[in-house]
Amino acid sequence: MAMIEVNGLQKWYGEFHVLKGITEEVNKGEVLVICGPSGSGKSTFIRCINRLEEYQSGTIRFDGKDIHDRDVNVNSLRAEIGIVFQQFNLYPHLTVLKNVTLAPIKVKGMPKNEAEEVALGLLERVGITDQAHKYPVELSGGQQQRVAIARALAVRPKVMLFDEPTSALDPEMINEVLNVMKDLAREGMTMLCVTHEMGFAREVSDRVVFMDGGEVVEEAPPDEFFKNPRHERTKAFLKEIL
């Protein structure tokens, strides 16, 4: 059974048809890279999966269950689906450590000292243990994004969504974030990444999905996707970004 099954997903912003029927399956441990020109609906698509965006028709199933089922609690659903944003969105009034421990304490009811232990472990994993007591503004963009990844992992999600995680970063900081993501992929995390980092796609993804104008135009394993893009729009896009 697929971990995430999306079927005929459609969404409108008023008159604007953002998603024109997306159908996609993601298995446990799979890493999906979603790319496409801006405005193609990639971010909107992954944000539908944890219900940060609502949609008008189609279904999304997570672990076999419709995410709009009456007995699905939206907060528990979101705790199982971590998300990392382009703008990091760390809480500026809390220290790095408290940024990471907030959700485990409040959502999972974890005792404070246990949550801190987990948080320090995660911060070590993303390489920023020595900054635990600093505030987000005192960190570089790359460090902030790594904290954001640790924060998303703290509630032990089964899936991680990445919404253009490196687009707001200075070039020299992109790799430190990608390396954390690669480690995560190799450890078997199920991931949906909206990104234009094609090196990352080649190295760790199982499938690359190309979206344009609210539709999935083409999808293929990375080797095939980059060597033999079939669709004209894909070819044009790849020519632009490679």
Added chain:
Amino acid sequence: MHWQVVWDNMDYFLWGAFPEGALGGLAMSIILALLGIFFAFWLGLAAGLMRLSGRWWLHYPALVYVEIIRGVPLLMCIFWFYFLAPVVLGHTMPEFQSALVAFVVFTGAYVAEIVRAGVLALPKGQMEAARGSGLSHVQAMCFVILPQSLRNMIPSFVNQFVSLTKDTSLAYIIGVNELTRAATQVNNRTMNAPMEIFLTMLVLYFIVCYVLTSFSRRLERHLARYQARN
């Protein structure tokens, strides 16, 4: 010049007939302002958050309250509660309480707008990050949104507090013994020193408000450090 009149009555201007008699004067103005802002803060916080809510039965009462009060002069509010109390309660409410209720209800509407604007001014990503990690709406408000936005609101709160402090002078109209009424009483009794008396009032109100605004500026600088930027 008749400055002697002012010196002779200074204690009456500052704290009324206290401790032999009733508290009044500037002390009364400050107490009225402090109690007013305290209750108005909680009322305004509640009304502001209600107005932000997506549930119509929370949203609309707050909307109506804020819009009506903001369209009414404060003096009218004071009269209104003063004359309404006997009708509703069956007996008159003491002037002080009646004025206080008017100040709280009036200022609460403005605080509600400050709260609403302050919450809306935070980057949208803060709420998304909080909700995205599984926090409920209420938890996200309590632990992520309000701690940040309340800090940003402090200058506006102080503004409102300064306004209220000055507006307590209107309570004079229904006979609350605050600074303006004390001044008018002394002026009516002595008849020969209006300029000196009202110049003193000006200085007293100014000192209180100046202290408040400079305190606010210090606080603002202190809190400006950790803010969400995007």
